Amino acid sequence: MPKTILHVDMDAFFASVEQMDHPELKGQPVVVGSPPNERGVVAAASYEARKFGIHSAMPSSEAGRRCPHAIFRPVNMHRYAAISARVFKILERFTPLLEPVSIDEAFMDVTGAHALYGDGRAIAEKIRTAIHDEIGLTASVGVATNKFLAKLASDMNKPDGLTVMPSSPAEIRDFLAPLPVGRVWGVGKVTCGLLEKAGIATIGGLQNIPIDRLSAIVGQHSARHLQRLSWGEDARDIELEYEEKSISREHTFPTDCQKRDKLEHVLKDLVDDVGRRLREAGKYATIVHLKLRWQGFQTITRQKQLDSACSDDFRLRTAAQELFDVQKLIKPVRLIGFGVSGLTSMPTEQLSLFEAQTVQAERREKLSRAVDQIRLKFGRDSIGRAGGAKSEEV
Structure with a gap:
């Protein structure tokens, strides 16, 4: 049924x-x-x-x-x-x-x-x-x-x-065929451009293209997934427990900023907020992201794969700083953002090859959680760095 x-x-x-x-x-x-x-x-x-x-x-x-x-x-x-x-x-x-x-x-x-x-x-x-x-x-x-x-x-x-x-497979395919290929779930601007360049402008074109040709355009895994969707096939079940796939924070400056020290202060605040939300959710991150938006709304993003999943502020700050250090400030910055993804419910052990590292990581996480409790009880500014800048969600 x-x-x-x-x-x-x-x-x-x-x-x-x-x-x-x-x-x-x-x-x-x-x-x-x-x-x-x-x-x-x-x-x-x-x-x-x-x-x-x-x-x-x-x-x-x-x-x-x-x-x-x-x-x-x-x-x-x-x-x-x-x-x-x-x-x-x-x-x-x-x-x-x-x-x-x-x-x-x-x-x-x-x-x-x-x-x-x-x-x-x-x-x-x-x-x-x-x-x-x-x-x-x-x-x-x-x-x-x-x-x-x-x-x-x-x-x-x-x-x-x-x-x-419609419910029958044939009727579903006929219904979908004339729709723009961009209506397929997962076909964003880049993929849509690739498909249209190859002459595939409608879902019908996606339905009928040989799989090997489609694989050459978007890759084998994506090709099979997109073609199944074009036929109206989707085997995903209802997910009863919704989990965040990523956590991020952004700050928009009242006036464009090109001072590295000010940008670093704001970035550290963003990292701390993301770390707190990670710990509240009982999650650990495996990927960190840095986002910068220049004048004119040109946006760049950088990401870094962590050696293992973590949620402590020290490692998140270190990773964020590494991404920021290699980024040239070609223009004044309008917006800065930090985020994490690849969330997991438990820390991985690969990073801690030595027991000392494991103990140190546990201590850092306990310290981060203790800071969370102090800020919750006495306010965000009750503990932290000197000169920290406030952030805001956008």
Whole structure:
């Protein structure tokens, strides 16, 4: 029996919450993020604002130029999280097989709920009605036999839409064939450019290309994965325990900065914050990332594979400093960021070939956790380096 998978996606979530809380904003172009006269980016845009080409991650200054009469609202994450919790409570009524993707979207396996609530379309309608009536917001829902198709379907009739994918393999392939190849999950700008250069502009082209030719374009592993998706095949199950795949922090400077000492101070603060979040999550990182954005929004990223997984501030700072030391400051810096990925639930032993190293690593981690507790009790600035600079999330 085929599964019934739903993808529930709240419509312009942050902006819609602002319009709900402030009725005078309904029908107006609302932008959530920094005001246009400050450094920062757009976190969300209402559908009215999107008509002017405004989208998330766009510089707020550009959003202001595109729509001078747009209404800018500051990010209110506490409020959005509270509304999100109410949305997920509604989703949990229909199935325990729920996979949060982000604060405003989730996958659901409702295969076992048909006897109680009807088929996929009926369940999707009930969910949309409950969210609208109980909270006052709209959601778009895709119904399909797997996660890829459900996600694709939820995007098709936004906002406040419901799309049910066909269920037979032949109908699915026919449905997908005329869509742009960029709609396939995992086909980003680079891969899309490679495929289009090879004459593959639609999903249909991806469906029919010989696998050896596709492998020559994107690599063997990616080729098989993308072609299966183009046929509408996706074997991934609902992940009941959502885990962060990476943790990162960024700081945008009020004025562009080219002083290495100031950049290093900010970077160390970012590293400490990422380390704290790692330890709170009980995770260890195996890869560290440095991000720099220059004037003109040119962005570079550098990464380093650690010898073993860790979460202590000393090793994270050392790795971050090594990445920063080899980076030439060709222009003033607008934004600096630090992140970790390759997260694991336990430290690896390969690094600690000698017992002394193991003991030292354990001591550093205990020290980092002790610092976390002091800062939690007495405030962030109660312990740390002299001259540390404050950071901010963007």
